[in-house]
Amino acid sequence: MNSQSKKKYKILALSILLDAVGMIPFIDIVWAPISGYIMTRLYKGDKGKYAGIFAFIEEIIPGLDFIPSFTIMWFYVYVFKGKTEETIIDIDAD
Template sequence: MKLENLSRRKKLVLSILLDVIGMITFIDLFWAPISAYIMTRMYNGNKGKIAGAVSFIEEIVPGLDFIPSFTIMWFLTYVFNKKDNQEPITIKVKSN
């Protein structure tokens, strides 16, 4: 299963779960690269690479584990980004 092909809802649930794992993980040296890799797989292109780097830094720096980087990225992608947020409009036309 490719992570970038998950539905919005499944990505949100996965994001919250991964943030919880990141908050309770005491082995940040182990979790930081895994977190960064998963982030780059969930989001394509440069935004995934940047988010992966931010996630890595957030996990590796002591005291920053409380930041929900996966959930923030989900909101940036699906709530605050107007370009990706546009749903197709269906117009029904009656014919005589």
């Protein structure tokens, strides 16, 4: 497995973790803007902006916490679109 592929799966693991954090009850008011910001940093361009807005709305509205917005975005970018250069942050910062 090459380093690009490893990085891709680390972002998947991070996405799952961030979606799990979003499911914690009663932190939506704090988590909503944070999740929107993180989404815009994970994915550049208009896709990241739209996903950030979606993540914010999904987190701020009660009852929508079950939607895994980070994981859905990962699948959109890496599986359906087949991109590897979409990430902005370097999660391998050693």
